[in-house]
Amino acid sequence: MVSQPSRRTVRGALVATAAVVAAALPTAPATAQPSAADALKKYNELSEQASKLNQDHLKAQGDLAAKQGELDKAKGDLAVAQKAEESLRGQVDLLTEATNSGARFSQISALLVSDSQQDFLNRMSAINILAADNAEALQKLQDAVNAADNATKTANEATEVSKKLLAEIDAKKAELDKQLADAKAQYNSLSASVRKQLANSGDMSNISVPAGTAGKALEFALAQRGKDYVYGSNGPDTWDCSSLIQKAYAYAGVSIGRTSYAQAAAGRQVSVSEIKAGDIIVYYSSQSHVAMAVDGIRAVHASTEGVPVKIADIQSIGPISVVRRIEG
Template identity: 60%
Template sequence: MAATAVAVLIGALPLPHAGADPVPSNASDALKRYNELSTQAEALNEEHLRAQEELADAQGALDQANRDITTAEEAQESLRGQVDLLTEASFQGARFNQLSALLVSDSQQDFLNRMSALGVLAHDSAEALRGLEEAVDGAADAARRATEATESANQAIGEIDRRKGALNQQIDEAREAYRSLSPADRRSLNDAGDTGPIPVPAGQAGQALAFALGERGKPYVYGSNGPNSWDCSSLMQAAYRSVGISVPRTTYGQAKIGRGVSRNEVRAGDLIIYYSGQTHVAMAIDGLRAVHASTEGVPVKVQDIESIGPVDVIRRVVG
């Protein structure tokens, strides 16, 4: 794909830099180009994942609206039967006024009894009609929400298709650039860094960190959910899932969970979200290092926090 075509694709979406390892200034032009293309592909990957979440939300809203429609229709059917019974009673003489109650009463107590019955019937009729009106309104509201959810779902499907197409083209170009790298450049990318034992603190955050560290050396694959390969956000999700904590699938969702902490408060297990577009995530080991799945062609590895990229937000999931 020509560079101009790449520019068109990238310009169509908000594409801040993602989390590929920065390359040194003396790196080959091919390696610099690969780094540029892979960071763009990772940003597109997270955008595609977010579109999938939006589709799931829209489908969930549609399913709930359809359930609400069924409930409202059942309520209408029941209340219509009640209203019909009260109407039938009315035609049979159950609805009478105060004068007729007085004329036909045998005693004062009989009159009071008839007046009480009149009040009960009037109350029941009003309640039944009010309930029916609410059920009709509820069905109409549910139908409106179902229509809106259907439109949202259709838009999300279209967005997924659009972003998936852009992602596939970007990945193809990044992989082609990778194939053009020299053996030395490939060795540089494939360096797994520190794979030795790293102590972790007690508790869930430490256990999640131990999971992430245990994945060092495994490859990055766009959109992968493990267990043999990861992308940046799926590794974080799996690490916390291993200790019974649910976190969102995307970097955007992970940038909102837990509570925010400052850079000088960073501790083991914190999620460090990078770049203004929040398109990459790593897990802190301590105040200096983090473990992350960087980009395709680079294994899960430990790096200095600052070397990964500019920090946008830091979220503490536990504590």
Template identity: 60%
Template sequence: MASKSAQRTARAALTATAVSALLGAALPLPHAAADPETPSDASAALQKYNDLSHQAEALNEEHLRAQETLSNAQGSLDQANRDITTAQQAQEALRGQVDLLTEASFEGARFNELSALLVSDSRQDFLNRMSALGVLAGDNAEALQGLSDAVDLANDAARRATEAADAANQAIADIDQRKAALDGQITEAREAYRSLSSAERAALNNAGDMSAIPVPAGKAGEALAFALAQRGKDYVYGSNGPNTWDCSSLMQAAYRSAGIAIPRTTYSQATIGRQVSRNDVKAGDLIIYYSGQTHVAMAIDGIRAVHASTEGVPVKVQDIESIGPVDVIRRVVG
């Protein structure tokens, strides 16, 4: 009897497992561009949408990085142009001083030691004339050196301005190229989204956990509270809020609300603060995903994170591991 009972128990367990698997196949989990992989039993259309969305998000961050490069190059160009103006003004002032000293020498204001001795009326007069000669010689040498330094400064500023202009032009070309690639990728992703079934779109549009989630005290808690308050808002590539977000703009705005400035792109956000291990994750930590560092979420605790995933998926809470492969975790404060 005991043997038959064990067999019935085993058959019941096997049946339950099979039913669970069937239910899982019938109700695929919502999957965003940031998710590491689509369940094998999801539709081909959903798989294509996930792949295209992830590629579009990566291109979006690359486009933002190109804009950041342009901004830095433009700043360098502006500073170089200001340095050129300052150097040119210094040249004009010093050149005028040198011209005056040269003119004075032609008018007889300059004497050598012999002429000073010959025209002096007394020993004291000679000493006075020699002192004046020393002052004039010193002034002229100082003015000439200053003019030379100003010329060197102007040339250096002009060189830096040329380099900055070249960098800015390259950044502009890079932006144009990446923008064209991004637009094409977004179009493909949107077409793939429209091909999804109504059930798949509904699953993607589900905002998930909207319940009140406690946050810790301090700046990290303030940033997390802001991010959580954005749940349900739409993702838009390149958006900076306040009604739509992309992944990195949400993180930037969250910390800005706590009075802390962080960079705009995932690549730069992956370098701020200090690195912490997966086992040490705390509320407010930035979790950067994928080897290309193209997605970011904010930790709620050691299990969950809030993030803006991709177009067609609202800002939501998900398990940290379900979002994607973690590349690096950065603690902004503390």
């Protein structure tokens, strides 16, 4: 079973942590205190906005990859159709050549040159077969041409969509870079003592996990404590919030989406009162941040730049949007 400290113990620890941060803020002159507090608040706001943009950027990349797959398939369909068209056109040309050279017979010529009734029937059967083959080849040729046209149209449409998605990604990346720069500047404006407190890895003690998939995923997530947060990182030395959760469940043998948006739809929904180890907790109305429950009180998460992967009180991370359970 997961170690579950009492709420009084956890809340007491949080109060103590808050006292440390408060004590780290300058006390003279008096007007400096609100400035440092405002800087910390602004940094948290910018970090949350940057986190959402990061998830948007990742989603756009995923959409582009999907459209590129559609484009590749369309190009493959086009190549197949063109090959079929070339092959069938050759077959039709051979039949046409045979017709022009007199290899095919009309009903009258077949009657005139036949030695017997059976010979006539054989010749007429051959004529009908050639005619049917010709008609079938022509129809197949037309179908192949139509398929090639449709594949071309699909490929062109997919290409245009991909171009638009690429432009969207570039725009989001530029916006993300600006938000990251703002958040970094706000972080740098904090006092050295506050930054040191933020960079603290928190509880690094050994925590037991339950058996099963959720426990294995939690084991992985807990092992990442102390590692740096980097926007868009996929590990193994640095993480963003959703890559940590994705890789944790991959370690447990379960594939889930890369973004917090995808993870907000993974598994099944449970209530906040039902939270247990391994549950995915999605935060904010934008669903731009995720954490993994350690128990009903704590969660481990990669929060933002300048703050390592660490354990925090579930409610202190932010407003909960949805809780998803992958196992059970």
